[in-house]
Amino acid sequence: MRIMGLDYGSKTVGVAVSDALGLTAQGIETIRYEQHKKHELFQxxxxxxxxYGVERLVVGLPKNMNGSxxxxxxxxxxxxDQLKKRFGLPVELSDxxxxxxxxxxxxxxxxxxxGKRKKVIDKMAAVLILQNYLDQMRNGVAPQ
Known part of the structure; x- marks a missing residue:
């Protein structure tokens, strides 16, 4: 089962996808969008x-350092929630x-x-979010 990891921001969304076995995360792209054209992001x-035949989505949840x-x-x-309604796939939040x-x-x-960091940082953050999720699942730890 392939899982997609997303690092959601107000102007960009970093995208990563797992391999078919759910062992590793690979960065796909950074999607740039404007709030008033969010439909383009969803497309x-x-x-x-x-x-990629994705069956589950994982969205990074930015928490404060105290957990709030x-x-x-x-x-x-x-x-x-918008992803869940639009695509009908399971969506989980991951710290x-x-x-x-x-x-x-x-x-x-x-x-x-x-300059190069700015172009890849969101995609790489999505990779880290997804890889942490995959590692937790493999180790039997419920993702947070």
Whole structure:
């Protein structure tokens, strides 16, 4: 079963997909969109879901460091609800605290230029969100 991981933002959505066995996550793309043209985002996601045969979606849930859910977290949860209604697939939220910072650190350590980092950071964050989810599932830990 293929699973798609999404790093939802107000202007971009990072997309990753698992391999068929659900062991590894690979980055697919970063979708740029405008709020007033959100239908274009959903059209692109629909095309990717069909292309990869996705059966489940995982959306990163940005929590505050104390575990509470703030405005960005509520927006991500609302986005997850929209996905569930639109595509009829199971959608889960997965704690994404510090994923963007971890990706930024990895890219800096790899000496990736600021311009290139900006182009791939959301896609890489989606990879981390999905890989953490897959690892938790494989280890019998309920994703958070």
């Amino acid at each position: 692109r996601l629909e095309a990717l879901i069909k292309q 859910v703030g405005e960005r977290g509520r927006e991500s949860a609302a986005f997850a 994404e605290r510090l994923t963007t910072m971890a990706v930024e650190r990895m890219l800096i350590d790899a000496d990736v230029s600021r």
